[in-house]
Amino acid sequence: xxxxxxxAALFLLALGCEKPVKPGDPLPGLTAEELAxxxxxxxxxxxxxxxxxxxxPLFNSTSCGECHEDPVAGGTGDExxxxxxxxxxxMCDPLVQEGxxxxxxxxxxxxxxxxxxxxxxxxxxxxxxxxxxTPVVFARGLLDLVPDSAILAYADSEDKNHDGVHGRPNxxxxxxxGRFGRKALVPTLAEFNAGAFVAEQGITNPAQPTEENIxxxxxxxxxxxTPDPEISQELLDLxxxxxxxxxxxxxxxxxxxxxxxxxxxSKIGCTGCHIPTLRTGASPILALNRREFAAYTDLxxxxxxxxxxxICLGLAGPADFxxxxxxxxxxIQHFLHDGRAATLDxxxxxxxxxxxxxxxxxxxxxxxxxxxxxxxxxxx
Amino acid sequence: xxxxxxxxxxxxxxLIPLVISxxxxxxxxxxxxxxxxxxxxxTVHAVNAPTGSLDLVTGVGMSLRLVHLTAGPAVxxxxxxxxxxxxxxxxxxxxxxxxxxxxxxxxxxxDRIEKLEAPAR
Numbered sequence: 001x002x003x004x005x006x007x008a009a010l011f012l013l014a015l016g017c018e019k020p021v022k023p024g025d026p027l028p029g030l031t032a033e034e035l036a037x038x039x040x041x042x043x044x045x046x047x048x049x050x051x052x053x054x055x056x057p058l059f060n061s062t063s064c065g066e067c068h069e070d071p072v073a074g075g076t077g078d079e080x081x082x083x084x085x086x087x088x089x090x091m092c093d094p095l096v097q098e099g100x101x102x103x104x105x106x107x108x109x110x111x112x113x114x115x116x117x118x119x120x121x122x123x124x125x126x127x128x129x130x131x132x133x134t135p136v137v138f139a140r141g142l143l144d145l146v147p148d149s150a151i152l153a154y155a156d157s158e159d160k161n162h163d164g165v166h167g168r169p170n171x172x173x174x175x176x177x178g179r180f181g182r183k184a185l186v187p188t189l190a191e192f193n194a195g196a197f198v199a200e201q202g203i204t205n206p207a208q209p210t211e212e213n214i215x216x217x218x219x220x221x222x223x224x225x226t227p228d229p230e231i232s233q234e235l236l237d238l239x240x241x242x243x244x245x246x247x248x249x250x251x252x253x254x255x256x257x258x259x260x261x262x263x264x265x266s267k268i269g270c271t272g273c274h275i276p277t278l279r280t281g282a283s284p285i286l287a288l289n290r291r292e293f294a295a296y297t298d299l300x301x302x303x304x305x306x307x308x309x310x311i312c313l314g315l316a317g318p319a320d321f322x323x324x325x326x327x328x329x330x331x332i333q334h335f336l337h338d339g340r341a342a343t344l345d346x347x348x349x350x351x352x353x354x355x356x357x358x359x360x361x362x363x364x365x366x367x368x369x370x371x372x373x374x375x376x377x378x379x380x
Numbered sequence: 381x382x383x384x385x386x387x388x389x390x391x392x393x394x395l396i397p398l399v400i401s402x403x404x405x406x407x408x409x410x411x412x413x414x415x416x417x418x419x420x421x422x423t424v425h426a427v428n429a430p431t432g433s434l435d436l437v438t439g440v441g442m443s444l445r446l447v448h449l450t451a452g453p454a455v456x457x458x459x460x461x462x463x464x465x466x467x468x469x470x471x472x473x474x475x476x477x478x479x480x481x482x483x484x485x486x487x488x489x490x491d492r493i494e495k496l497e498a499p500a501r
Contacts, residue, residue, distance in 0.1 A: 096446040112487020174421035175476040208440040
């Protein structure tokens with residue numbers, strides 16, 4: 001009897017002492033083989049491309065890790081990139097014919113020598129311009145496995161519950177529900193990663209074997225001599241597994257203020273969009289299979305008001321943004337999609353549109369309570 | 381002499397299958413390789429039914445591409461209503477479609493168009 005009690009006490013102690021997951025750590029519970037792929041994928045993620053190995057001719061960075069670097073691979077970074085679209089008559093044109101929606105900020109020496117440009121020309125038809133900071137990519141493998149049905153269950157496009165919040169899903173160009181990217185355009189993590197290789201580094205791959213045009217014009221002959229695809233399916237899959245297996249960091253331990261802040265975060269209505277936990281569907285990877293995890297997002301689009309509006313994408317109008325997953329906030333220095341907020345207080349106070357109610361309730365809190373909310377957010 | 385006879389006999393034996401499988405007369409050969417066919421899913425960017433021109437936004441992640449297609453006989457505006465699928469005149473920018481086409485010397489030629497219901501996963 002005593003032995004059982006001791007065993008139970010030790011078990012509970014072990015649970016309480018579970019090793020916290022740090023930013024950049026792999027998901028707990030990966031097999032040795034999955035962990036090996038995570039580590040090999042990290043090497044590809046951090047590998048630097050050159051024009052000789054396929055970089056460009058247009059690019060934003062020379063490696064995934066050049067932007068996603070702080071405090072570790074998969075984290076945030078100080079780079080800000082440019083996107084452009086045209087929103088006309090209620091329809092979104094991603095300006096593919098003019099080089100959009102991602103407008104690369106660098107060119108290879110060969111392209112510069114040929115065309116005399118050191119960045120992609122800004123599309124002349126654009127009526128929306130967006131700056132985009134580097135998001136952390138922690139827990140993206142978990143977000144990838146949240147079933148569409150769960151996302152749709154949070155949608156309330158007609159605001160039937162009269163809370164002023166009317167989230168709705170975005171859809172990719174082929175009609176599938178989107179979830180990745182600041183406008184939730186992209187349906188799956190694998191597609192986001194494959195697309196990012198091309199859009200960010202000019203690295204073609206089996207999923208997207210063609211280079212982007214240059215402001216709508218073809219690449220001049222002799223500028224990009226690396227045969228397409230410029231990386232193999234194996235390297236693409238390894239990179240994908242690194243991102244897929246990145247865990248969300250364990251929130252730091254909350255003190256009394258932090259716990260009060262967490263309660264207030266819910267009480268003032270932030271959790272109407274920043275849903276604290278989501279659950280994955282079935283996966284052959286045990287560490288991703290039917291897992292409940294801290295997400296603080298509903299993966300839906302919300303109208304954030306005219307002051308934050310920039311570009312459109314898919315069904316998202318200029319003012320529509322996907323609820324940002326609140327992960328890794330402790331290491332982020334600039335907040336919101338374009339980094340315009342220097343503090344979390346400012347980020348909350350810049351919420352417009354559907355966020356106005358929660359924002360006003362936050363502003364009405366006593367200073368100590370506002371500080372408690374911020375303390376809670378800094379634990380994430 | 382014996383060697384010559386053996387060689388002739390052996391050649392005859394080896395040639396028999398070729399002779400008996402040869403066509404009685406030369407017929408125009410059907411192409412052995414069918415034209416490469418493709419299926420695209422995407423959003424209609426622009427459509428010009430009179431000229432038979434269709435531009436589709438497709439892509440992978442944030443790496444989007446514009447695919448230019450030309451209407452084949454089955455989907456031209458002058459065609460009788462197809463038994464399945466749509467004509468070019470049924471399309472407008474913003475429609476989400478699935479297009480079956482084949483590569484020809486003149487580019488991608490559309491054989492069938494259908495509008496997509498958004499699939500869930």
